[in-house]
Amino acid sequence: MVLFLIIIIVLLFGVIFFQYGMQKKNGENLRYTYEKLHEIVEKQTAEKLLVVTDDQELQKLLVAINHLLEAKQITNADHAKVEMSMRKMLSNVSHDLKTPLTVILGYIEILQTDQMLSEEERQALLKKVQMKTYELMELIHKFFDLAKLESGDKDIELxxxxxxxxxxxxxxxxxxxxxxxxxxxxxxxxxxxxxxxxxxxxxxxxxxxxxxxxxxxxxxxxxxxxxxxxxxxxxxxxxxxxxxxxxxxxxxxxxxxxxxxxxxxxxxxxxxxxxxxxxxxxxxxxxxxxxxxxxxxxxxxxxxxxxxxxx
Structure with a gap:
């Protein structure tokens, strides 16, 4: 009888120590998960959370977290691409608008300062100013059209x-x-x-x-x-x-x-x-x-x- 009680007590202590060990291991895994996740978010790396564990619930949590990290990384990459594209677009818009404006201003300056222009030459320059102005307006319309199409504001009936x-x-x-x-x-x-x-x-x-x-x-x-x-x-x-x-x-x-x-x-x-x-x-x-x-x-x-x- 005493031997049976001793065996039960030993088994109980064994269970307690096992549970304690598991809890400690889970605590360490959770602590590592938190610290690693914080590091990934802070440094904006493309890493994933890798934790060796038999805890199925923790495994499910890790899978969900990695899916979120992957989605965030894709979003960040898309955002960076859009930002780069916008900077390039603004640079090109500035250049494309500046070129015809410079030509138009040049023609206008000639019209204002050159008193020796004949009426025929004056009309020819005015015609060029008009054509360049039309080109500039057309270009601006294209920029607006693209902006509307990409924003989804342009309704097209199918x-x-x-x-x-x-x-x-x-x-x-x-x-x-x-x-x-x-x-x-x-x-x-x-x-x-x-x-x-x-x-x-x-x-x-x-x-x-x-x-x-x-x-x-x-x-x-x-x-x-x-x-x-x-x-x-x-x-x-x-x-x-x-x-x-x-x-x-x-x-x-x-x-x-x-x-x-x-x-x-x-x-x-x-x-x-x-x-x-x-x-x-x-x-x-x-x-x-x-x-x-x-x-x-x-x-x-x-x-x-x-x-x-x-x-």
Whole structure:
């Protein structure tokens, strides 16, 4: 009987010491978790919390904390990217506005100080001032358009759009210019109507941008094409040329805001680096996607993807 009591007492002490050891270990783990988490947050590192423990509840807590840390790190990276982009944008905006303003002020100074100007010369300078002012206004409108698109303030009504008609109208509006510049034009638009979810005005603007871009940067190839095709879910519009194209290393960047690398095509609006950015934002506002593929002097194609709408 005494031996049995001694065994029970020993077992009880064993349980107590085990529990004490576990509590101490858990306390140490919690203390380490707190200190490490504080260090990660303070130093803004990309570390994760790694604690060896058999405590399932603590394991769940660590998993949740690591998910939060990962989300925070992604948010911080996005914020840094946006901040860098905004600084670059402000710098480019300042430059792009300063250039035409300097030209305008130069013309005005000549008009004010040069008394020897003939009436014909004076009118010619006034015409240049007017044209530069229009260019400046157009550039400012582009900045505002991009700001509205990125903020979501620009409401675009989506309806069923006949893609064939919109494409035909837009390519025909450039026909005289293309003929004058000696372009060979290839149009592949099916006779059977294809409908997609979109907005006629915005889609027309997208196509106008891409065709203008192809004319400006595909001039070496003297070839421009437009094709419309579809599958069960999507309608595709290809605008392509055979110009100098875009190198593979730049393809992923041409849609970035303010990307103005000399070899890029993102200079539709007075070198502002806004043309293809606005085009992409418009396509996305239509619920679609836009992609670029390029083999220099063979085929550079911008492909718009819109959700197909059937009868």
């Amino acid at each position: 309806t069923r759009v006949c893609i064939n008609e919109v494409c035909q109208e837009n390519i025909l509006s450039f026909y005289d210019l293309l003929t004058t510049k000696g372009f060979s034009v290839h149009i592949d638009i099916p006779e059977k109507p294809l409908y997609a979810l979109g907005n006629t005005e915005m889609l027309g603007r997208v196509l106008n941008n891409l065709i203008s871009n192809a004319i400006a940067y595909g001039n070496d190839g003297k070839t421009l094409g437009m094709a419309v095709r579809s599958d069960e879910k999507m309608v595709y519009i290809d605008v392509w040329d055979k110009g100098k194209g875009i190198s593979e290393s730049h393809i992923d960047k041409v849609f970035e805001r303010m990307y103005t690398l000399e070899d890029s095509r993102n200079r539709l609006y007075q070198g502002s680096g806004l043309g293809l950015t606005i085009t992409k934002r418009l396509v996305e506002a239509l619920g679609g996607e836009i992609h670029l593929s390029s083999i220099p002097y063979e085929k550079t194609a911008f492909t718009i993807m819109l959700k197909r709408v059937k009868f």
